[in-house]
Amino acid sequence: MKRIITATVQNRSGVLNRVTGLLQRRQFNIESISVGRTEMDGISKMTFVVEVEDSQKLEQLTKQLNKQIDVLKVSDITDKAIVARELALIKVVSTGKLRNEIQGIIDPFRASIIDVSKDSFTVQVTGRPEKIEALIDLLRPYGIKELARTGMTAFLRGQQPQVTEINSFSLLK
Amino acid sequence: MKVEAKQAAHAAAAQRTGADLLIESLMNEEVDTIFGYPGGAVLPIYDAIFRSKAPFQHILSRHEQGSIHAAEGYARISGKPGVVIATSGPGATNLVTGIADAMMDSLPLVIFTGQVARSVIGTDAFQESDIMGITTPITKHNYQVQSIQDLPRIVKEAFHIASTGRPGPVVVDIPKDISAGFTEDENYDTEFYLPGYQPTTKPNPLQINKLADSLSKSKKPVILAGAGVLHGKSSEELKSFSTKHSLPVATTLLGLGSFPGISPLSLGMAGMHGTYAANMALHECDLLINIGARFDDRLTGNLKHFAPNAKVAHIDIDPAEIGKVVPTDIPIVADSKEALTQLCLQDAPSPQHEEWVSTLKAYKEDSPLWFNNPEQEMCPQWLIKAIHKITAGDAIITTDVGQHQMWAAQYYTFTNPHQWVTSGGLGTMGFGFPAAIGAQLAAPHKDVVAIVGDGGFQMTFQELSVLQERGLPVKVIIVNNGALGMVRQWQEEFYEKRYSESLLTVQPDFVKLAESYSIRGIKIETQEELVSTLPSVFAYKGPVVLDCRVLQQENVYPMIAPGKGLHEMIGVKP
Numbered sequence: 001m002k003r004i005i006t007a008t009v010q011n012r013s014g015v016l017n018r019v020t021g022l023l024q025r026r027q028f029n030i031e032s033i034s035v036g037r038t039e040m041d042g043i044s045k046m047t048f049v050v051e052v053e054d055s056q057k058l059e060q061l062t063k064q065l066n067k068q069i070d071v072l073k074v075s076d077i078t079d080k081a082i083v084a085r086e087l088a089l090i091k092v093v094s095t096g097k098l099r100n101e102i103q104g105i106i107d108p109f110r111a112s113i114i115d116v117s118k119d120s121f122t123v124q125v126t127g128r129p130e131k132i133e134a135l136i137d138l139l140r141p142y143g144i145k146e147l148a149r150t151g152m153t154a155f156l157r158g159q160q161p162q163v164t165e166i167n168s169f170s171l172l173k
Numbered sequence: 174m175k176v177e178a179k180q181a182a183h184a185a186a187a188q189r190t191g192a193d194l195l196i197e198s199l200m201n202e203e204v205d206t207i208f209g210y211p212g213g214a215v216l217p218i219y220d221a222i223f224r225s226k227a228p229f230q231h232i233l234s235r236h237e238q239g240s241i242h243a244a245e246g247y248a249r250i251s252g253k254p255g256v257v258i259a260t261s262g263p264g265a266t267n268l269v270t271g272i273a274d275a276m277m278d279s280l281p282l283v284i285f286t287g288q289v290a291r292s293v294i295g296t297d298a299f300q301e302s303d304i305m306g307i308t309t310p311i312t313k314h315n316y317q318v319q320s321i322q323d324l325p326r327i328v329k330e331a332f333h334i335a336s337t338g339r340p341g342p343v344v345v346d347i348p349k350d351i352s353a354g355f356t357e358d359e360n361y362d363t364e365f366y367l368p369g370y371q372p373t374t375k376p377n378p379l380q381i382n383k384l385a386d387s388l389s390k391s392k393k394p395v396i397l398a399g400a401g402v403l404h405g406k407s408s409e410e411l412k413s414f415s416t417k418h419s420l421p422v423a424t425t426l427l428g429l430g431s432f433p434g435i436s437p438l439s440l441g442m443a444g445m446h447g448t449y450a451a452n453m454a455l456h457e458c459d460l461l462i463n464i465g466a467r468f469d470d471r472l473t474g475n476l477k478h479f480a481p482n483a484k485v486a487h488i489d490i491d492p493a494e495i496g497k498v499v500p501t502d503i504p505i506v507a508d509s510k511e512a513l514t515q516l517c518l519q520d521a522p523s524p525q526h527e528e529w530v531s532t533l534k535a536y537k538e539d540s541p542l543w544f545n546n547p548e549q550e551m552c553p554q555w556l557i558k559a560i561h562k563i564t565a566g567d568a569i570i571t572t573d574v575g576q577h578q579m580w581a582a583q584y585y586t587f588t589n590p591h592q593w594v595t596s597g598g599l600g601t602m603g604f605g606f607p608a609a610i611g612a613q614l615a616a617p618h619k620d621v622v623a624i625v626g627d628g629g630f631q632m633t634f635q636e637l638s639v640l641q642e643r644g645l646p647v648k649v650i651i652v653n654n655g656a657l658g659m660v661r662q663w664q665e666e667f668y669e670k671r672y673s674e675s676l677l678t679v680q681p682d683f684v685k686l687a688e689s690y691s692i693r694g695i696k697i698e699t700q701e702e703l704v705s706t707l708p709s710v711f712a713y714k715g716p717v718v719l720d721c722r723v724l725q726q727e728n729v730y731p732m733i734a735p736g737k738g739l740h741e742m743i744g745v746k747p
Binding site: 009010013014017018021022025056059060063064066067068069070071072 | 305306309310313314315317334367368369370491492493496497500
């Protein structure tokens with residue numbers, strides 16, 4: 001099952017290595033990882049998307065992460081109400097003629113063209129990973145020269161709805 | 174006048190180097206023994222040791238691996254962190270086996286490695302290695318010091334992290350320009366705040382109640398005592414808890430000594446080469462109370478068959494150990510002492526389990542450990558029993574890994590918590606002898622016996638120099654079967670006797686070897702010789718190397734073959 005895990009960490013050299021090394025030697029497969037600073041000085045946040053076999057492996061994952069001295073907090077936010085975004089840059093092969101057609105494809109995705117050259121242009125898109133997948137699928141026939149994705153970053157919404165069926169808010173199931 | 178004094182103090186302070194601060198920090202931690210080996214990147218530290226009148230001794234090993242295993246032995250017996258210094262590059266990488274060993278067996282170590290100067294880190298400088306990268310997966314935590322001002326705080330944190338919670342090794346990597354650099358600052362803030370490291374020591378009362386309740390309803394309860402009992406110094410509490418409810422106790426390999434082996438409630442060691450009674454108790458129990466053991470695969474055998482009918486309670490200070498291997502019904506994250514104290518205070522009724530206790534007693538009596546003992550030649554199990562007898566069961570025993578280790582675990586009956594130093598988790602050859610040096614330094618008045626194999630001893634015997642130099646009366650017993658015994662046994666049983674590279678046909682003359690270090694060496698070939706020699710060996714106040722020639726074909730039994738459950742032991746009876 002796919003899970004979204006966030007880890008609040010102290011921003012010290014080697015922390016990323018420590019965390020990814022730990023996941024590697026315990027055989028957890030990281031699908032994506034994004035790291036950046038937070039509102040607090042010296043504190044960074046990591047967002048992982050990981051594929052785990054079962055809840056026992058998931059528990060082990062969060063416990064092992066929590067054991068790290070520089071890790072302050074680990075949360076599995078998969079089943080919560082969250083905002084989750086990823087950014088992708090997609091360089092598409094294109095002559096001028098096709099540009100209007102492609103513009104029409106990317107508009108509903110609220111993606112924008114941020115670079116144009118003679119034979120290619122670059123689209124920037126942000127959103128949930130499925131949305132990005134969908135746009136990539138649509139652009140693929142035109143020929144994708146280069147693709148870069150940041151990996152998902154996420155946190156809880158300001159308010160958690162009172163629900164009995166928490167799974168209905170799951171993003172990835 | 175006042176100004177002059179201030180200036181003089183300032184001038185004196187200006188002479189202090191990072192290495193001086195390190196020595197001061199070690200003194201603040203009341204370190205009395207350091208194990209180490211000098212080299213280019215730690216020359217400033219060794220110079221500071223030379224200049225200081227620090228109240229600690231430095232033990233010069235002959236290989237860094239000797240330093241770190243000695244520090245492990247010291248930590249195990251003294252309960253204090255073992256301190257190691259090694260230089261950068263090859264010095265530091267020679268420590269890796271010992272660091273991994275300490276991590277697996279939760280031994281507190283603080284390891285200072287030299288590093289090349291910050292200006293050349295990352296340039297593949299002479300004797301540079303990425304010791305942070307190398308040791309990250311095998312340490313509880315590690316540091317590279319980036320400024321002299323941070324050094325005192327980092328040392329304090331390192332000792333704190335190594336010795337609290339679940340103990341473990343901490344590496345502090347010190348670039349040479351930090352140890353050699355001067356500092357004028359006099360005010361070092363050694364206060365530290367580790368918000369991400371707050372071990373839980375007090376048990377959750379609800380879970381304690383739950384365990385007490387389950388216990389009162391249990392018909393077949395058993396305690397599994399691991400090294401966590403030793404680390405938590407809770408042997409007395411374990412005894413009280415077990416006595417209060419007449420609870421039988423099995424121990425893990427590393428938990429030997431946490432509960433007196435002579436007690437009628439003791440079932441002995443459980444696991445691959447454990448006793449029939451201990452393994453059957455784990456198999457048949459309806460309540461398994463694990464105190465500070467991590468359900469290692471050598472203990473559990475095939476998990477499919479492990480404690481099939483039991484409710485499992487697990488007390489451990491490391492939350493990640495609970496539920497890691499065996500699903501747990503009653504998880505108790507706590508220090509073993511706190512948890513056992515709380516359990517003893519519970520006034521829930523004792524379980525009604527007389528039948529169970531008598532069943533286990535019958536297992537013990539009907540299927541004890543056994544071995545054949547031909548009179549002409551020396552059998553290794555008998556050798557261990559002879560050492561037990563001559564030391565009155567009170568010596569500190571250290572071992573490597575292998576057959577001799579299992580025989581020592583089976584036949585030296587441990588009665589107190591600070592007697593047993595072995596490489597459990599990593600199974601490190603070459604561990605036992607240097608560990609004995611550390612143990613002897615931690616307990617100068619105790620008999621320390623290194624029971625080693627002829628294979629393992631040849632990995633670290635250069636530390637004989639330390640015995641000679643320090644006059645340490647360690648008794649080295651080589652259980653010499655001319656083979657890598659456990660490898661040979663597995664080849665015999667699982668590889669149709671294809672003894673691939675496991676027979677050590679060419680051996681040094683261990684007696685002459687010992688003598689070349691000015692140490693008494695004695696070769697023993699028969700039981701008679703051993704009986705007549707042992708009293709003088711243990712009466713002698715210096716080190717002795719005893720080369721005991723034992724039967725090569727002797728195997729360790731009983732045994733649980735790989736993939737089998739605890740109830741499928743072989744070799745239970747002759």
